[in-house]
Amino acid sequence: MSDRKDTGRRLVSTGSPFERQAGYSRAVADGPWCLVSGTTGYDYAAMTMPGDVGAQAENALRTIEAALSEAGFSMTDVVRVRTIVTDAAFQDAVFAVTGRWFGEIRPAATLLVAGLIRPEMKVEIEATAFRR
Secondary structure (H helix, E strand, O other): OEEEOOOOOEEEOOOOHHHHHHOOOOEEEEOOEEEEEEEOOOEOOOOEOOOOHHHHHHHHHHHHHHHHHHOOOOHHHEEEEEEEEOOHHHHHHHHHHHHHHHOOOOOEEEEEEOOOOOOOOOEEEEEEEEOO
C-alpha cells in the first residue's frame, strides 16, 4: 500500500510489522528518485524466512521490485545497490542472485559484511532508483 503526500513524496509499505514498529517506509519516492530501505529475505505475507542465503536474496529483490513498481519505478531504474551479508562466505551465493537481477542494469554496488538485527537474517539489500 502506498501513501501519496501533497508534496509529491510517495511512501510505499509492504505491510511488514517492522515498518510501523521502527517508523520507516519500505520505499520513498520523490520526483525522479526512489530510495528503497534495507530489505531482508522475509516473505512478508507469511512472515517466514528461508534458511538459504540465496533464497533470502531472491525474496529481498522481489520485495524491492514490488516496492519500486508501487512507486512507479522499475528495476532498470536502479542506480545504486548496497548489500549486507552476515558472513563473507555468502558472497558467491548472493552474487549469483544479484548478477541475474542486475547483470544488464549494472548499478553502482557495495557489499558489506556486518551483523543484522535477527539471527535468521543472512542478507539485507537496499536500492536507490533514478527515473531518467
